[in-house]
Amino acid sequence: xxxxxxxxxxxxxxxxxxxxxxxxxxxxxxxxxxxxxxxxxxxxxxxxxxxxxxxxxxxxxxxxxxxxxxxxxxxxxxxxxxxxxxxxxxxxxxxxxxxxxxxxxxxxxxxxxxxxxxxxxxxxxxxxxxxxxxxxxxxxxxxxxxxxxxxxxxxxxxxxxxxxxxxxxxxxxxxxxxxxxxxxxxxxxxxxxxxxxxxxxxxxxxxxxxxxxxxxxxxxxxxxxxxxxxxxxxxxxxxxxxxxxxxxxxxxxxxxxxxxxxxxxxxxxxxxxxxxxxxxxxxxxxxxxxxxxxxxxxxxxxxxxxxxxxxxxxxxxxxxxxxxxxxxxxxxxxxxxxxxxxxxxxxxxxxxxxxxxxxxxxxxxxxxxxxxxxxxxxxxxxxxxxxxxxxxxxxxxxxxxxxxxxxxxxxxxxxxxxxxxxxxxxxxxxxxxxxxxxxxxxxxxxxxxxxxxxxxxxxxxxxxxxxxxxxxxxxxxxxxxxxxxxxxxxxxxxxxxxxxxxxxxxxxxxxxxxxxxxxxxxxxxxx
Amino acid sequence: xxxxxxxxxxxxxxxxxxxxxxxxxxxxxxxxxxxxxxxxxxxxxxxxxxxxxxxxxxxxxxxxxxxxxxxxxxxxxxxxxxxxxxxxxxxxxxxxxxxxxxxxxxxxxxxxxxxxxxxxxxxxxxxxxxxxxxxxxxxxxxxxxxxxxxxxxxxxxxxxxxxxxxxxxxxxxxxxxxxxxxxxxxxxxxxxxxxxxxxxxxxxxxxxxxxxxxxxxxxxxxxxxxxxxxxxxxxxxxxxxxxxxxxxxxxxxxxxxxxxxxxxxxxxxxxxxxxxxxxxxxxxxxxxxxxxxxxxxxxxxxxxxx
Numbered sequence: 001x002x003x004x005x006x007x008x009x010x011x012x013x014x015x016x017x018x019x020x021x022x023x024x025x026x027x028x029x030x031x032x033x034x035x036x037x038x039x040x041x042x043x044x045x046x047x048x049x050x051x052x053x054x055x056x057x058x059x060x061x062x063x064x065x066x067x068x069x070x071x072x073x074x075x076x077x078x079x080x081x082x083x084x085x086x087x088x089x090x091x092x093x094x095x096x097x098x099x100x101x102x103x104x105x106x107x108x109x110x111x112x113x114x115x116x117x118x119x120x121x122x123x124x125x126x127x128x129x130x131x132x133x134x135x136x137x138x139x140x141x142x143x144x145x146x147x148x149x150x151x152x153x154x155x156x157x158x159x160x161x162x163x164x165x166x167x168x169x170x171x172x173x174x175x176x177x178x179x180x181x182x183x184x185x186x187x188x189x190x191x192x193x194x195x196x197x198x199x200x201x202x203x204x205x206x207x208x209x210x211x212x213x214x215x216x217x218x219x220x221x222x223x224x225x226x227x228x229x230x231x232x233x234x235x236x237x238x239x240x241x242x243x244x245x246x247x248x249x250x251x252x253x254x255x256x257x258x259x260x261x262x263x264x265x266x267x268x269x270x271x272x273x274x275x276x277x278x279x280x281x282x283x284x285x286x287x288x289x290x291x292x293x294x295x296x297x298x299x300x301x302x303x304x305x306x307x308x309x310x311x312x313x314x315x316x317x318x319x320x321x322x323x324x325x326x327x328x329x330x331x332x333x334x335x336x337x338x339x340x341x342x343x344x345x346x347x348x349x350x351x352x353x354x355x356x357x358x359x360x361x362x363x364x365x366x367x368x369x370x371x372x373x374x375x376x377x378x379x380x381x382x383x384x385x386x387x388x389x390x391x392x393x394x395x396x397x398x399x400x401x402x403x404x405x406x407x408x409x410x411x412x413x414x415x416x417x418x419x420x421x422x423x424x425x426x427x428x429x430x431x432x433x434x435x436x437x438x439x440x441x442x443x444x445x446x447x448x449x450x451x452x453x454x455x456x457x458x459x460x461x462x463x464x465x466x467x468x469x470x471x472x473x474x475x476x477x478x479x480x481x482x483x484x485x486x487x488x489x490x491x492x493x494x495x496x497x498x499x500x501x502x503x504x505x506x507x508x509x510x511x512x513x514x515x516x517x518x519x520x521x522x523x524x525x526x527x
Numbered sequence: 528x529x530x531x532x533x534x535x536x537x538x539x540x541x542x543x544x545x546x547x548x549x550x551x552x553x554x555x556x557x558x559x560x561x562x563x564x565x566x567x568x569x570x571x572x573x574x575x576x577x578x579x580x581x582x583x584x585x586x587x588x589x590x591x592x593x594x595x596x597x598x599x600x601x602x603x604x605x606x607x608x609x610x611x612x613x614x615x616x617x618x619x620x621x622x623x624x625x626x627x628x629x630x631x632x633x634x635x636x637x638x639x640x641x642x643x644x645x646x647x648x649x650x651x652x653x654x655x656x657x658x659x660x661x662x663x664x665x666x667x668x669x670x671x672x673x674x675x676x677x678x679x680x681x682x683x684x685x686x687x688x689x690x691x692x693x694x695x696x697x698x699x700x701x702x703x704x705x706x707x708x709x710x711x712x713x714x715x716x717x718x719x720x721x722x723x724x725x726x727x728x729x730x731x732x733x734x735x736x737x738x739x740x741x742x743x744x745x746x747x748x749x750x751x752x753x754x755x756x757x758x759x760x761x762x763x764x765x766x767x768x769x770x771x772x773x774x775x776x777x778x779x780x781x782x783x784x785x786x787x788x789x790x791x792x793x794x795x796x797x798x799x800x801x802x803x804x805x806x807x808x809x810x811x812x813x814x815x816x817x818x819x820x821x822x823x824x825x826x827x828x829x830x831x832x833x
Contacts, residue, residue: 054790058610066564066577139565139573198610214609214616215790216782241691241780242789249678249690285566405562412571426566437570444571 045234065179079203105166280327284336284512285426295448307484327493338512341431367394371419560795603802624783643718665712
């Protein structure tokens with residue numbers, strides 16, 4: 001039988017304008033403002049969200065899911081997947097009641113849940129599952145299609161995926177790293193076409209589509225026949241409010257009940273406001289420092305003690321307090337703690353004295369010039385703190401912030417061969433996929449590798465036994481830690497606000513997920 | 528006359544062509560839209576797939592050719608972010624922007640003209656100073672700051688007005704004021720200077736010598752003539768208002784084309800940015816063309832100019 005494992009990941013894109021100068025003023029003003037006690041929404045079960053990014057119709061169609069967490073804020077309401085991450089459990093059977101894999105790893109068979117229905121009353125069938133997979137063209141679709149030889153539907157309750165070769169990560173990609181396992185009704189899609197489907201989507205999720213104004217507002221209504229349980233709130237309204245200060249004002253007035261992404265001074269203000277609750281969640285998006293010169297014997301970074309010193313120099317807790325009110329999770333790993341096959345390294349230590357000692361032992365008692373520290377400019381505030389921390393033990397570097405697209409393009413193209421890289425990833429997958437991209441020889445973001453780790457990676461890739469594979473991946477992560485290939489910083493905190501009417505907001509129920517979900521668990525106080 | 532109109536139309540088309548060229552290349556300087564459609568650290572294959580889907584893997588001149596060919600057919604392209612025709616998105620937001628602009632213009636005239644007249648008839652005195660201060664603040668305070676302060680006072684402190692969104696007349700008040708103040712200041716200044724000019728003219732002096740009361744001189748003789756340049760400016764400003772309310776619409780979550788442009792910029796949605804800018808440019812160029820033609824109809828000297 002297949003095992004539970006991989007998880008939905010985090011990593012939210014925040015696109016609001018930053019206007020620190022006025023935010024401070026606004027925050028001061030908001031301190032004095034009394035929150036409106038009354039809720040603007042009518043009684044009878046409506047909750048309203050203030051969304052920080054524009055809602056796009058592509059989010060209504062799982063076939064178009066990009067390698068981005070944001071669409072899942074809507075997918076979890078409208079649609080359902082064969083297997084998805086749920087509270088307390090990764091890779092939870094949903095529309096699939098169960099699944100099993102053949103001993104040779106070449107076949108996965110799913111049994112569909114009896115009684116699961118689409119919003120139009122049609123049952124979810126094996127034919128819909130096959131259709132949904134075949135029409136999927138979002139993130140990792142080529143990888144999925146390259147590995148899947150055929151899909152068989154022996155009867156309406158059973159689906160069998162035949163693989164071309166054993167692929168231990170099939171379930172990870174089918175359940176969490178792509179949208180191919182989210183099911184749409186074949187008959188309806190064929191009847192209305194792809195464009196028609198985006199205009200009036202029908203899914204098998206806990207909420208039905210009511211109306212949508214692109215970029216402005218989405219209205220959903222509870223689907224009482226949802227297989228897991230009827231939703232607790234009758235009507236959901238998702239309003240796009242791009243400005244952070246306006247979102248907070250709307251929350252204070254009771255115009256909205258839940259506000260995504262309220263940061264810095266405004267988050268502090270939210271925390272101080274009676275009746276409002278700050279709901280931080282940890283995203284599956286770790287940040288780290290990477291030392292691309294470590295494979296060059298002439299570079300100071302070649303010495304393990306120098307890399308260990310850099311690890312000891314970073315004041316992660318202080319940085320989290322200063323930049324995210326202390327809500328980042330310090331895991332000391334570049335792999336999200338929610339990922340399948342995650343290995344927890346020893347806790348990160350901040351010890352500049354020991355770091356200086358290690359540097360001296362390595363022959364750099366007076367420190368050294370490390371060149372440039374490259375970073376995505378949207379995270380340059382973090383890089384500034386890291387730079388200062390390194391400077392304090394004598395590692396001198398200059399900040400080189402680069403616009404996000406150009407930064408990642410340069411990272412992939414291996415342009416930053418000297419200096420330090422401050423990297424991040426919110427990509428979906430599991431520990432193996434993350435190691436493949438960032439540690440192992442040939443990885444898209446790998447500047448060098450270690451033969452023992454590469455060897456272990458090859459071993460795990462062909463290992464079908466979950467326990468044995470987990471042991472190999474644990475060993476790999478242990479080596480990454482011991483060799484101090486990276487100086488992991490943290491997993492980012494994402495701060496949100498919740499108003500007084502909300503009972504269960506569902507923030508943080510799904511580990512690493514940025515938004516409210518599962519929607520059927522959300523409640524109104526006293527309702 | 529035909530030659531004159533032909534020349535003006537030619538200039539207008541040239542302006543729009545240069546605008547299309549500028550916005551097409553400038554918007555691409557902002558970076559790669561694919562980077563905003565994937566999580567950081569996504570696989571190069573996923574990024575390449577997005578480039579292919581949006582046609583961004585083609586040479587720039589081919590992309591520009593496709594853009595222009597579509598434009599000639601009235602097609603502004605498909606939004607990267609919304610995956611919908613830009614024209615549809617634009618037209619769905621335009622009525623909201625028009626409504627906001629009309630109300631903001633009404634407010635700006637209601638405030639700007641009387642305060643301009645008051646400043647002119649009380650030139651150098653208290654009310655003139657108040658008017659100048661009002662104009663100075665209106666022209667210099669950034670509209671996002673004005674917007675946030677309005678929300679703070681009227682939504683959070685007093686609870687009188689909704690903080691954001693659209694749907695009722697109450698939703699219009701704050702964004703219209705935030706947008707209209709700048710233009711009210713401009714209208715106030717123009718009214719003041721125009722009134723001062725008219726009040727110093729010979730026929731107003733004659734009216735005063737004839738013993739007409741001051742109120743009649745101002746209301747009947749001076750005001751009407753002073754109003755002409757103000758209304759001309761207001762007409763042009765109305766078109767500008769429709770197209771420049773990016774910040775105000777974003778702060779108040781007003782569903783207009785300014786916010787659509789903001790979203791286009793934020794998500795590097797090239798077709799949306801190009802579409803909104805081209806449509807805005809076309810609106811302004813058309814109004815200017817009509818004014819040029821109107822001037823030529825009224826004044827033969829203009830159309831006979833080479």
